[in-house]
Amino acid sequence: MTKSQDVDYIIIGQGLAGSAVAFQLLTMKKRILVIDQPLNNTSSRIAAGLFNPITGQRVVKTWMADRLFPYLHEYYRGVEEVSGEKFLYPMQLYRPFGSFAEQNEWMAKSAGPEFEAYIEDISTRATYPNVNDVYGGLLVRQCGYLDTKCYIESVRKLIAREAIFLDEEAAENDLSILPEGIRYKHYHAGKIIFCNGTHRNKWFDWLPIRPLKGETIRILSSHQQELIINRGVYIVPAHDGGDWRVGATYNLQDNNVGISEDARRELVEKMKELVNFPFNIVGQEWGLRPTTPDRRPILGRHPELRSCFIFNGMGTKGVSLTPFLSEMLIRSIEKGEAINKEVDIERYKLLYWSSPK
Ligand SMILES: Cc1cc2nc3c(=O)[nH]c(=O)nc-3n(C[C@H](O)[C@H](O)[C@H](O)COP(=O)(O)OP(=O)(O)OC[C@H]3O[C@@H](n4cnc5c(N)ncnc54)[C@H](O)[C@@H]3O)c2cc1C
Structure with a gap:
């Protein structure tokens, strides 16, 4: 019988969203298990990786640009330094x-x-x-622009070196999300963060992604x-x-x-x-x-399952949003700090309570 193994977090999905969450947690020396099975057309891998603070048809300063842009340069430079790879091209x-x-x-x-x-x-x-x-x-x-494929591969290598990486589809039947913690095969975790992009799962299928x-x-x-x-x-x-x-x-x-x-x-x-x-x-x-309908990401805790979180809805701007917002999510989980209301999952919680259970 395989011996059970404890981690702090399970992360489902390692596109731009899961990579940022994983890197932030590794920096904090958390024990993580990342499960990802990419497809050829996984959004994060085929994205051109552009970041641009002045965008849209009306050509305006993009949402939170003054916070997101200084942070993204610092963040990707940090990952380059730790991984020894180059993927950020200002x-x-x-x-x-x-x-x-x-x-x-x-x-x-x-x-x-x-x-x-x-x-x-x-x-x-x-x-x-x-x-x-x-x-x-x-x-x-x-x-x-960010060479997204190279960035994701670099983070993947870091995870494999410093934590646990599984290249497989995490089937719903293999996952139990219980009040006392998470179980996936022989792994036990305190918390789980879904960074699953457009892939549906039963815990968050009530969200309008x-x-x-x-x-x-x-x-x-x-x-x-x-x-x-x-x-x-x-x-x-x-x-x-x-x-x-x-x-x-x-x-x-x-x-x-x-x-x-x-x-x-x-x-x-x-x-x-x-x-x-x-x-x-x-x-x-x-x-x-x-x-998402309001063009803002969705992050935070599941309305009922206290150890279950989501980081999703990055829309057209995964490169600029994920560094800053992944830190916001993790600070909320680890330190109880507030999540910006515009991206907080709280704004959709009525959908959860009115959805069939
Ligand atoms: C054509 C195109 C061009 C784009 N250009 C840009 C751009 O220039 N700049 C920019 O900022 N953004 C761009 N984007 C948007 C950007 O790609 C997205 O915002 C971002 O990739 C979303 O990342 P994600 O990690 O949330 O999702 P995804 O990239 O979809 O990653 C989710 C990952 O989770 C895995 N997964 C899900 N469920 C499971 C499971 N149960 N078990 C195992 N693995 C699982 C998936 O296989 C996948 O690998 C573009 C998108 C497209 C389609």
Whole structure:
């Protein structure tokens, strides 16, 4: 008979969410067991990894940017140092203006303190060769991209070295979540944190986490560019002479598995509106983002099961949200500190009490 083994935490899923939770707990010297079975299209592994503090169709400062962005640089640098691997690529982002009106709007906005930390420069005329920027554009700092696959693999190696990692599907039948603790096969834990993305499970299936399909293409180009270009799509240059990433599509209606011709056409058309250098498409990927109706992540304790927690709903911004929010979740569990109300699972608890048991 296998001897039972005690850990402090079980973590289900090791995408961007589970990686951040696991790293924070390892830093605190907690004993952890991480269970993850990734698929080829796991969202975190196919993401272009972009982080950008000025986003959205209305082009505003992203939610909590002043807290999230300084923290993310420090966090990923910390993981790089411990793992000895490189995956964080800070890089300025250029957003061409679409009109003189937009140019004027940004000239006015940039005079105030709100955007001071993020605006490197504003150009009022075409500035970059091969970019369609007749009205000039906004040069944004504190941006860049994370090589998500390399980051997740690096954290996985750390977990395997310093804790316990199981590359398998954690079946519901193998998990018991009881008041006295968690049991998974021969492992016993004090607490469990679900970082399972769009995979459903019976403990949290009452939460409104919806999959939002997205696709990206990979291109090769001889063009040289040390800048992310973004308007309608983002174009992220390669760091090692390899593939560039262009993305992403957003399609709530498309429930089909796999890549699509429509998405490829949409990305190519948008790219050609934005830049005019030659490129070849060498790949295409798809994945499902875990999104929520109010576009905020969900973190905190299950309404009834005191040792059971969730860290999910990262939507389109897993790279920038998971470092800061994983610390917030763990401080709430370990030290009883409050979770920001906008991301607290508490806001959905009525759904739990009204769901069939
Ligand atoms: C096309 C596309 C482009 C994107 N680009 C960006 C970008 O540029 N920047 C950005 O910040 N975000 C981007 N995103 C969003 C980002 O990918 C998500 O926010 C993030 O990956 C969500 O991470 P997660 O860990 O919550 O979920 P996931 O990545 O889905 O990870 C969950 C993991 O848990 C595992 N799992 C679940 N249940 C079990 C179980 N029972 N047993 C074992 N394993 C389990 C899954 O297999 C998976 O490995 C993009 C997403 C898509 C689809």
